[in-house]
Amino acid sequence: QQSAPTSTGSQALAIIPGDGIGPEVTAEALKVLEVASPVTFESTRYDLGAERYLATGEVLPDSVLAEIRGHDAILLGAVGGKPNDPNLPPGILERGLLLRLRFELDHYVNLRPSRLFPGSTSPLSEAVLAKGDIDFVVVREGTEGPYTGNGGALRVGTPAEIATEVSVNTAYGVERVVRDAFARAEKRPRKKLTLVHKTNVLTHAGSLWWRLFEQVAAEHPDVTTDYIHIDAAMIFLATDPARFDVIVTDNLFGDIVTDLAAAITGGIGLAASGNVNPDRTAPSMFEPVHGSAPDIAGQQVADPTAAILSGALLLDHLGHPEAAARIEAAVLADLSERAPGTSRRTSEVGDAIAARL
């Protein structure tokens, strides 16, 4: 991982508010970012997502991608239209916009911290929560695995149809994300790293992940390691999540693990994520884990906390760890003082957190 260049002047942000609640939560994230940041941001807004696609047929024009590439970082709200919109086939936006950005900008570390903040409600029982604090980070591989779009279909629509999806895993891709995960584990007090895969069934990919994990582990004797299958990981996340410190896993398993992690730590209203290019060859992208929630869009009822915390990850990535920590502390304070049963408008949450800075 390259350390952030020390920057003093202004930094350029590409903002993709997206659809549904995206623009509302992004506005609050920007509000907080601007108050917390030691540098000024020059923001450029890019209208991408379901709305643009439905209006123009465009998903991510090459010229727009080239422009976005010129920024220091990207802040994304959420993209996605109404469920089952016949004009918006599944995958169009996901593959064409979100995954295209992750792949083109080489976001090979999809970073998802999972922490049960004081004051937020877990669906887990008191007995499970009593086992210890839930505070782990998932390092999800972001540029390979079953997400590559490899595969295809033959004789579509006939009884002889066959459809394949190919999970592509390379030593190049696995080693770099495993190295990143070890580096992150090394910086944490517990220094523990768990590999999650399904080596007993996906033996080709599993063997590659396992060997590189063991190989990099040998260079990090201070990091405690273990391995668990994805199915067993479900059980541990539900019954003993405190056991986890850092998890490294592939793109699809990471998608699954992080949504469960978000659920047990109080819901995706709080889960932040970074699509990180640790080599800094292209801008990294920060986004809440939640979707565009079109059913509640425009009503100022969405919780912007996940977007605000994604802003903190962005600041940290750009070399402002103190400012990131200040945002996190403000969110923590806000969460622990939220009166149960009451609800604030999206902008009120942003205001309250900004006011603490």
Next chain:
Amino acid sequence: QQSAPTSTGSQALAIIPGDGIGPEVTAEALKVLEVASPVTFESTRYDLGAERYLATGEVLPDSVLAEIRGHDAILLGAVGGKPNDPNLPPGILERGLLLRLRFELDHYVNLRPSRLFPGSTSPLSEAVLAKGDIDFVVVREGTEGPYTGNGGALRVGTPAEIATEVSVNTAYGVERVVRDAFARAEKRPRKKLTLVHKTNVLTHAGSLWWRLFEQVAAEHPDVTTDYIHIDAAMIFLATDPARFDVIVTDNLFGDIVTDLAAAITGGIGLAASGNVNPDRTAPSMFEPVHGSAPDIAGQQVADPTAAILSGALLLDHLGHPEAAARIEAAVLADLSERAPGTSRRTSEVGDAIAARL
């Protein structure tokens, strides 16, 4: 689904006790089966698993498979050796024995009921449990998807290694399992079926699953249907599992969903499963979801309940639904009277359940 032939005489069971706690829990399942069944069973025991492999290098000789094929049903305990045994590479037993049986015997319906029995402890909070009873069935596809073993690796052990895993999905394979799931949903009071997949990323396979699901749904207007992505399914399973009635999903997603389902319903000590060939062209196989737990093997501390409930699924499949229901009722009674904090020996649990029949 072919209905079971009415049988009066004896039925032939192939018993694969397996490794670790497998033999102990299988003994109790057989004990209960023999008391509950209206027909006599002729059991043949097959020693297969880690122990045999380590001693002889044999996993599943063709001649043994041919013999097993001649039985009416298979009862399996658990297979698997000590974790990280260097003489037992990951996948050898899973691919060579368990999955080979599922694939060769065309177990395309991997049936996993998930029910929170009274008296058993869920890791979910009171607030989540108050939403309703957890009582759903997962119909996991068992012969396709990422489990086919398709894929491979190139330049293994070099920095240029590439490993692939191919998920294979056919209209033939998807339609038959979807039809089975609709038939099962139709027989349940709520008549609700949820498709779980990741259509927005795995677009080729997702489109096939989605289209066949919609097509079969049109023939079953009495069944309410919905669709959720695998990641969102994690959230619902953790925060509102009562919403599910029947779930149909692919082989890998089914593996993941059913372990989480087992966790939230009190642990894999209770989760039963059937690897069912609904066309009855080969014997179906019944097994607890849990593994061989070598660390507690031979100590008579394993809970045989999952194996016993798997025996009930076996009886039901062989055309003895009343006997199956009696076992379930006996297990339910046993569970609700288990004194918290005490523990019984494996054989005591079997005795107690058998005594209620």
